[in-house]
Amino acid sequence: MSLWSTYRSLTPKTRALFGVGVMAWAAIGLWTSPQVESALGMQATKEEQEALDRQMAVRISRAEGDDHKGSQSR
Incomplete structure (x- = not known):
């Protein structure tokens, strides 16, 4: 029996409790x-965090296209 079919065979109440449990575990x-992280000494320095923020920043650029697209010029 696959994991999905085992999950689907649970009662709806049990599935709901399982979902709430997973969400609680993630929140914790x-x-x-x-x-x-700070207890294990794995916390990033301010410089490392700024470098990561620069790398993860979303860059949006405008693509050049036909300005008359969809319009009929005569």
């Missing part, structure tokens, strides 16, 4: 990760 992980 997001909430505690800064404390764990």
